[in-house]
Amino acid sequence: MVSKPHGGKLIDRTRIGKSLERLQEDAENMLKISISEGRAYDVENIAHGVYSPLEGFMGYNDYISVLKNMRLENDIPWTIPIILDVDNKCIASIKEGDEVVLNYNNINMAILRIEEIYSWDKKEYAYYIYKTKSDEHPGVEKIYNRKDKIISGPITLLRDIPEIYENVRLFPKDTRVLFEHLNMKNIAAFQTRNAPHMGHEYVMKAALTFVDGLFINPLLGWKKKGDFIDDVIVNSYKTLLVNYFQKDSYVFSILRMEMNYAGPKEAIHHAIVRKNFGATHIIIGRDHAGVGNYYDPYEAWKIFEEFPDLGITPLFIREAFYCKKCKTMTNEKICPHSEDDRVRISGTQIRNMIMKGERPSEYIMRPEVVDVILSYKNPFF
């Protein structure tokens, strides 16, 4: 049986038919608050149940509880605050109890009923969530650039923002029906934001050996310099899957959600989100969602011990490499040979090769995937 939604109930903050039309009309006369791309994704994720049990942006008590206890005020596990920042000028024209429209790129996305207006301490946030206050950390830098005040309250979606990958974008309601249709009872989710190399394929197939299906769910959205562009990620996966996976063994769909590089805490967040899609397991690799040397390589594994009530099972799979003696993709737990026999795969190395117009070898990446990447003039952000 697929996982039950986090907190017990799949949240749906969308409306249809007459009720939606009426809200869309009402919204025309409400105060509009501009939101960033990342918050626009949050709005969609709340509305479509990706962030169940959240029905809106977090109030102060939930915020502090998540920061300090890694749980919502009602004790449900949650590790990354979902908060809406606004500037001081905006605060002057609103008060608690007001309904406002959240507007992204001139699209009236949602109505927010303001429950609370509060301030946040960004350094405190950085310390708890990222374990560093340094703005050298890309996630921390992003937090420091956010606005000074927070507003909270439930939202109601008016419309989604246009999605160019609409035909590979599923919401939890969809995947839950689909998994059942495909007769998948155990589903392992795979989080990624890369074009797939042999190491990724190995890890996915290692998991697939033990479950009914794979849920491949790349994050699209905010990028660091040097990341693969969205189009490359989507098309390289499509190619890999068609050529090297059993047809009904996987579900591929994208997720619009910002990457925070919060390491262990983000690993838990990624797990909760995939649980809402119905996944029963999630693959957690070495240094999951980490960056630089901010987190111990296996910290993202250890943190799961603190959440016996998470409701989704992590699969800790080691990094894969090709061993010339084993003559196969393998990992440290299995292969007894020395470092000299191992062909390690690194994203940086692949990027450097591609930038120089070189083809990564078949030990590193499937030739079909390389072809897709090389068909782009600039595959990197």
Next chain:
Amino acid sequence: MSQEKQTVYVSKDLYEKVKKYIQEQGTFNTVDELVEFMLNELLDQSVNETMSKEDEEKVKDRLKRLGYM
């Protein structure tokens, strides 16, 4: 959820076993806490069935249109 409590009876043997389990495990503080958690888990099993047939058909139409089904 209401915080008002009700009494439930379980056999003394089971109670003692659960108490021992809690002491060893450390996840729950009291037997009551564990019982409440487990009963909630049991009842939540049926959540997926809350989608109406009509909604499910709509989702299936969408999945077919997108080529997933």
